[in-house]
Amino acid sequence: MIYLVEDDESIRELVVYTLNSQGLEAQGFERPSLFWKALEKELPSLVLLDIMLPEEDGLSILKKIRIRPDVRKLPVIMLTAKGSEFDTVVGLDSGADDYIPKPFRMMELISRVRALLRRSEDNGAEEYRMDNLYVCPGKHEVTVDKEPVNLTLKEYEMLCLLLKNSGTVLSRTQLLNQIWGYEFDGESRTVDVHIRTLRQKLGTAGDMVETVRGVGYKISGKSA
Numbered sequence: 001m002i003y004l005v006e007d008d009e010s011i012r013e014l015v016v017y018t019l020n021s022q023g024l025e026a027q028g029f030e031r032p033s034l035f036w037k038a039l040e041k042e043l044p045s046l047v048l049l050d051i052m053l054p055e056e057d058g059l060s061i062l063k064k065i066r067i068r069p070d071v072r073k074l075p076v077i078m079l080t081a082k083g084s085e086f087d088t089v090v091g092l093d094s095g096a097d098d099y100i101p102k103p104f105r106m107m108e109l110i111s112r113v114r115a116l117l118r119r120s121e122d123n124g125a126e127e128y129r130m131d132n133l134y135v136c137p138g139k140h141e142v143t144v145d146k147e148p149v150n151l152t153l154k155e156y157e158m159l160c161l162l163l164k165n166s167g168t169v170l171s172r173t174q175l176l177n178q179i180w181g182y183e184f185d186g187e188s189r190t191v192d193v194h195i196r197t198l199r200q201k202l203g204t205a206g207d208m209v210e211t212v213r214g215v216g217y218k219i220s221g222k223s224a
Contacts, residue, residue, distance in 0.1 A: 002026040002113065003044040005035045005061065006079065007053050011102075015048065015079075018106045024113065032056050043071060046117055049096075051080035059094050066095040075120045075153055077112065079104070093197060097153040098180065099190070115180050119157050128163040130221040133205040135163060144205045154179060155198045158191075162209065162219040171216035191217075 002024055006012040012028040019026035027044075029035040032055045047065070051058035058078060066072050077098040097120075098112055128135040134143045137160055142149040151159065157179050162170065172191045180190065195217055199206035208221045 001042060001044045002046045002048065003035060003038065004028040004048040004079075005032060005053065005058065006048070006050045007031070008050075011079075014106070015109065018110065019113070022110050024110070032061055035061070039071065044074065046075045046077070046113060046120075048077050048079055048113075051078060062094050062096060075116045077116065079109075095152055099193075112180055116153065119179070120153055126164075128160070130163065130166070130208065130219070131205065133202065133208065133221070135160060144203055149201055149203075151198065151201055154194055155201065158194055159198060159202075159209075159219075162217065165218075167218060167220050169212045169215050169218045175216065 002019055004012060004015055004019075004026060006015065006028060007030050009030070012030065016026045016028040027038065029038065032053055049058045049061060053061075058080065062076055062078070065074055065076065075097050076095065077100060078096045079100055079102065081102045097116055100109060100112065126137060128137075132145045134146075135141070140156070142151055142156065142159065158175060161175065161178060175191050195209060195211075199209050202209070205221075208219050210218050210220060212218060
């Protein structure tokens, strides 16, 4: 089940209809209070969340989700007309796994939803150790200098993909296709924003994520 919190009736009905037509069961909510009531009855597999809402905004809802032990790992995609880079960074820093500015193409939304659902279920088993960085996909654990690091799902997936291809440069197109599941349209800043927040959260280990100008990104260091 996918929950959508969106006060615009036309958008809400179109998104719910499209998800259901693609075999993804969905339910829409006009107000946050209705969403919270539904959450007590059934936990969804993913939440689509608008920012500008009555009662309370989407970022407030997101923050509450991330501090509740029973739902804090829920995958969340933000849907919003506020599409500046600043708004994107705020949303990602608040714990969003992905961010889609309006207007968006329905099939792009479906693709991102499928990719996030697929990867949220794929925990993997391999461990990665590089300098002071440790990642255990099986436990969904990331530490730097043995201190836990809290990453969004997309930041975590990007880190694991870079580690899996350690020393190899991955282009923005490769990262988008493998993590978000859709073709790079030449305009998206999604990868750059996620890399920036990933570096910030990794602290002293952030410098291992290198930018290869005009190509993409790689991670390099001494494997333990």
